[in-house]
Amino acid sequence: MPSLTQKSSSSRDAGPGSDLGPLARALLLGASSLILVLGGPGHGFFGAGSPLVAILGLALWAMGAGRTGPRRKAIEWCAGAAVGAGIMSWVSYITPPSVVWIGFGWGLYYICAGTLMRRLRHHCGLPLAAALAYTAVESLRALLPTPFGLSWIRVGHFAAESELLIGAAGLFGVGGMGFLFAALGGLLAQFGQAAIAATSGHSFRAGGQPRLRDAFLPLAMLLVAVAFTKTAGFGTGPNYDTDFEDGPRVLLVQPGIPQARKKELNNASSSVADLVNLQSALSLVGVHREAEAGTPVDLVCWGETMLPGSFVHPGLEAAQSVIEPGNELQWPEWDLPYGGSGARIAELASYERGLIADLREPRFFGEISPQVAELLGSIDVPRASQSLSKTAFAAGAILYTVEDGSVRRTNAAMIWNAKGEPTGSGWKRHLVPGAETLGGLENWGWAREAAHYLMPYTPDFRGATETGILRIENERGTWRAGAAICFDNGFEDVFLEGATQGGADFNLVLSNEAWYEESQEFDQMMAMSSLWAASSGRAIARATNSGISALVGPSGREVGRLWVAGKDRAVTGTVAFTIPVPKESATGKLTLYSRTFPLWNAFWILGPMLLIGLSELFRGRPVKEISATGKS
Numbered sequence: 001m002p003s004l005t006q007k008s009s010s011s012r013d014a015g016p017g018s019d020l021g022p023l024a025r026a027l028l029l030g031a032s033s034l035i036l037v038l039g040g041p042g043h044g045f046f047g048a049g050s051p052l053v054a055i056l057g058l059a060l061w062a063m064g065a066g067r068t069g070p071r072r073k074a075i076e077w078c079a080g081a082a083v084g085a086g087i088m089s090w091v092s093y094i095t096p097p098s099v100v101w102i103g104f105g106w107g108l109y110y111i112c113a114g115t116l117m118r119r120l121r122h123h124c125g126l127p128l129a130a131a132l133a134y135t136a137v138e139s140l141r142a143l144l145p146t147p148f149g150l151s152w153i154r155v156g157h158f159a160a161e162s163e164l165l166i167g168a169a170g171l172f173g174v175g176g177m178g179f180l181f182a183a184l185g186g187l188l189a190q191f192g193q194a195a196i197a198a199t200s201g202h203s204f205r206a207g208g209q210p211r212l213r214d215a216f217l218p219l220a221m222l223l224v225a226v227a228f229t230k231t232a233g234f235g236t237g238p239n240y241d242t243d244f245e246d247g248p249r250v251l252l253v254q255p256g257i258p259q260a261r262k263k264e265l266n267n268a269s270s271s272v273a274d275l276v277n278l279q280s281a282l283s284l285v286g287v288h289r290e291a292e293a294g295t296p297v298d299l300v301c302w303g304e305t306m307l308p309g310s311f312v313h314p315g316l317e318a319a320q321s322v323i324e325p326g327n328e329l330q331w332p333e334w335d336l337p338y339g340g341s342g343a344r345i346a347e348l349a350s351y352e353r354g355l356i357a358d359l360r361e362p363r364f365f366g367e368i369s370p371q372v373a374e375l376l377g378s379i380d381v382p383r384a385s386q387s388l389s390k391t392a393f394a395a396g397a398i399l400y401t402v403e404d405g406s407v408r409r410t411n412a413a414m415i416w417n418a419k420g421e422p423t424g425s426g427w428k429r430h431l432v433p434g435a436e437t438l439g440g441l442e443n444w445g446w447a448r449e450a451a452h453y454l455m456p457y458t459p460d461f462r463g464a465t466e467t468g469i470l471r472i473e474n475e476r477g478t479w480r481a482g483a484a485i486c487f488d489n490g491f492e493d494v495f496l497e498g499a500t501q502g503g504a505d506f507n508l509v510l511s512n513e514a515w516y517e518e519s520q521e522f523d524q525m526m527a528m529s530s531l532w533a534a535s536s537g538r539a540i541a542r543a544t545n546s547g548i549s550a551l552v553g554p555s556g557r558e559v560g561r562l563w564v565a566g567k568d569r570a571v572t573g574t575v576a577f578t579i580p581v582p583k584e585s586a587t588g589k590l591t592l593y594s595r596t597f598p599l600w601n602a603f604w605i606l607g608p609m610l611l612i613g614l615s616e617l618f619r620g621r622p623v624k625e626i627s628a629t630g631k632s
Contacts, residue, residue, distance in 0.1 A: 019069035028064030029079035032057045037086030040153060041160060041527035042520020049158035049527060051165060051181060058155065058185025062130040063193060065114035066121060066186075073111050080110025087153050090519035095434065095454070102150065106141075113137040116608055123615035125214035126193075130186030132608040135179040139604040142175075142492075147433045151491045153524050155181050160527035166556040167229030169534035170237050170591035174492065175604050177531070180225060183218035190214060237591035238537045238582060240555045247505060247581030248298035248472050248479050250541055251286045251391075252549040254562055255279050255306070256572035259514035259546075272308045273365035278572075279306060280362040281375040286574035287391060288384035296387065297576060299472050301543035302395035304411070304486050304512040309355065311414065312348045313401040313425065320345050330406045334448055334458055348400065356420045360389055371572075392417050392472050394543075396485060396510040399427060401462060408462035411436060413483035413510050415470040426468010426483030428461070430491050436461040467498035470508065479581055482507040482538070489525050495532040495540065496594045505581035506539040506554075507532075514546040518569050522548045530556045537591040539580050546570050551577040 037043065039053035065076055084106025091098045117133035124132075134155070142151040156177030159165045169177055238244065255278050279302055287297045320329060320342045328341055358365075362385065364372070392415060399412035410427035417423050431437040435455070441447040442460040451459050468483040482498025489509050498504040509529065513522060526548055533540045534556025541551050547569030550561030564571035582589065593600065 018067070020064070020067040020072075021069060022071045022075060025064050025069060025072060025075050026078075028060050029075055030082075032060035032064060033079045033082040033086070035060065036083055036155070039158075040087060040520075040524075041157060042523030049160060051159055051162050054155045054158035054178075054181040055185045055188060058130065058134065058182045059188035059192065060185075061134070062117070062126060062182075062186045062189035065110075066117055066126055066130070066189065066193075068118060072114065076110045076114045077107035079107075080113075081107035083110070084150075087524070090516040090521040093516050093519070098434075101147070105147070105150070109137050109141050112140075119612060120608055123611055123619075125186075126190040127183045127186035127214050127218050130189065131179045131183035131218070132611065134182040135175055135604045136608050138178055139175050139601055143601060143605070146430070151430075153527065154178050157524075157527045157531055160530040160556075163229075163557070165225050165229060166530060166534050168225035169531050169556060170537055170593055171225070171228045173535050173593045173597055173600055174531045175600060176221075176593075177225075179604070180218065180221045183221060187215055187218050237594075238554065238586055238589040240553070240580075243583055243586035243589055244554060244580040245583045247477070247579040249290065249295055249576060249578050250299045250301060250508075250551075251283065251290065251297045251574055251576045252541065252543040252562065253279055253282045253286065253300065253302050253574050254544055254547060254549045254572065255282060255303075256546050256570055257514060258570075259512075274369055275306070276308060276359075277364045277366075277368050277372045278375075280359060280364065281368075281372045282572070282574050284362065284381065284384040284388055285375050285379055286576060287387040288379045290576050291383075291387040295576065295578070297391050298474055298476065299392045299394060299415075300388070301508065301510065301541070302393075303543050303545040304396035304510045305398065306510075306512070306545060307355075307395040307397040307414070309351055310348055310398045310400060310409070311352045311412075312345050313399055313410075314422070316400055316402045316407065317345060317349060319402045319405075329402060332407070332409075332442075332458075332460055334442070334460070335407075335409075345400075353420070356393070356416050359393065360418075360420055361385065362388065390418050390474070392423070392474070394470055394481075394508065394510070396512070399425060401427070403462065409460060410462050410464070411485050413468060413470060413485060413508065415472070415481075417473055423473060424468065424470040424483075426470065427464045428485035428488055429464045429467065429494055430487050431461055431463045432487050435459055436487075437463070467494050467502050467504070469498070469502045469504060479505045479579075481505065481541075484509045486511040486513070489532075489542075490528055492532055492535060492597065495536045495538065496597055499536045499538045500590060500594050503587070504538060505587075506541065506579045507536070509540060509542040510544075511542060512545040514570075522569050526550065526552075526558070526561075530558065535591060535597070536594050537589070538582075541577065541579060549575055551579065553580055 035053060035057035039049060039057060041049045081103035085099050085103035088102050089099060091102065113133050116136060117129050120129035120132055138154045141149045142154065143149060154174055156174035159177045257275060283300050290297045394413060394415040397412055397414055399410045399414065400407055401410055412425055412427040414425045415423050436459050438447055438459050442458055448458050470481040470483050472479045472481065480503055482495065482502055482504035484494045484507060488494045489511065495507050498507050529540045529542060529552045533552040533554055537554050539552060539554045542549055548561050551559040553559050559577060561568050562573050562575035564573045
């Protein structure tokens with residue numbers, strides 16, 4: 001049997017110090033998972049989450065995953081699965097089996113994080129090892145395409161309501177916020193382990209004893225984060241006190257339609273007219289009240305796919321116009337019963353012009369409901385109609401586009417000026433697997449039938465490769481809004497590239513979250529919006545079907561949201577905001593992170609490998625301590 005001082009280089013997964021027993025590991029990681037789920041955005045214990053909660057949860061994770069021992073990977077997998085399934089439990093409202101898949105994948109990422117941290121502890125202290133490992137695996141999860149990865153809540157999002165720290169996202173993004181919290185958690189874990197060892201009469205081995213240099217990095221990062229927030233960017237980005245001015249006045253319309261009723265739209269029922277009439281009445285009431293208050297509206301926004309019917313992109317009309325007689329664009333096979341031809345394109349284009357004209361009047365369809373009648377009875381309708389006719393109008397809708405001669409559907413954001421002329425469009429970049437894309441399975445009849453049974457429609461959408469830009473134009477000015485659709489709200493590239501490549505003055509999210517009733521998904525969307533706004537230095541306005549409709553300022557701080565009788569979701573109403581936009585002299589001022597985020601992401605993922613490689617190159621291969629049982 002090897003002695004207690006015997007060394008071995010056979011294992012790549014051996015943290016320094018003595019083994020940790022399965023029960024202790026399970027208790028530490030179980031407590032960590034519980035804190036990170038219940039203490040995160042949406043569960044009500046700490047609002048949108050708290051940095052202190054994130055640090056505590058990560059400290060317990062570092063203590064539970066930082067040492068080798070039996071059954072470590074199985075326990076880590078269970079802990080990670082609990083975190084993933086707990087955070088995204090709202091998916092069960094649509095497809096409960098998806099929660100199992102998410103938990104399975106999240107557990108695998110947790111195994112990778114624990115393995116990497118134990119490996120890194122051969123080369124650095126626990127604070128840096130925990131920060132590098134957790135951030136690397138979170139960043140990888142966020143960058144890999146769904147369903148192999150998932151860009152959703154990360155520990156950096158726990159800073160959403162932190163006045164002290166959130167502005168630092170403009171320096172190093174949500175990944176950097178997570179790195180900071182994991183480093184502080186690792187530091188807390190190291191002192192906790194030392195205290196436990198001291199009280200039990202054992203000594204800490206193999207670099208486990210806390211040292212002053214271990215505290216330097218997380219504490220220095222904390223000071224930089226605080227200073228960056230307080231000074232609006234050290235001159236590296238826009239100054240939120242001097243570089244912004246009032247932009248367009250935007251009215252966000254939230255009809256509060258339950259998803260079960262909205263699904264009826266696919267069956268061409270009377271709910272189509274009901275939905276349009278309700279939103280039109282809300283729009284009239286909203287613009288009328290704003291006009292009476294002396295704050296005229298520049299843009300009226302409806303949520304994701306809240307405009308019924310299908311539309312055609314101008315590029316599709318142009319492509320059809322040059323097709324020789326007898327040739328046709330290639331429509332999806334399952335779309336042909338509806339008429340895949342030039343005649344259909346002309347029909348859809350005519351439908352768009354007629355519908356938008358009716359909405360600008362506005363004209364109501366069929367017999368109006370008592371709810372709509374009550375809304376209209378509260379205002380001077382002719383005056384309200386006059387105010388509405390002067391606004392731009394944006395809404396989510398299904399849009400047909402063409403690429404390489406093939407016609408595809410998109411989940412789009414579209415905008416028209418006060419004359420009813422289109423002034424831009426953009427479509428969803430990140431599609432929901434199984435709901436908007438089947439990855440080619442839609443070519444099989446059985447897959448389409450299964451999708452129709454659940455939704456009912458064929459998930460055959462095309463995703464965008466860049467953020468679309470919606471142009472708002474009137475006598476007061478011209479502004480550019482980056483377009484994001486629902487699930488896009490979980491991805492930073494939509495908002496960062498909207499500012500850097502699209503020149504967006506602000507970002508507009510059109511969403512429908514009625515699928516998830518009144519769950520924590522709403523709060524998670526808001527937490528991510530706050531961090532993306534701070535990262536990009538651009539405001540984010542959210543127009544949703546059922547909530548939360550709100551405005552987040554360019555600093556990441558929430559300006560306001562729609563409240564009705566104390567509720568911010570599953571309610572009917574409107575809310576208007578004046579959007580802060582960069583002054584003309586500051587349009588080129590971007591946050592440091594928005595200019596460098598690809599490099600940051602590469603660093604978070606490759607940094608640990610680089611550290612391990614350089615350490616082994618200059619120090620030799622790491623050695624491994626044998627536990628008291630003589631086992632690795």
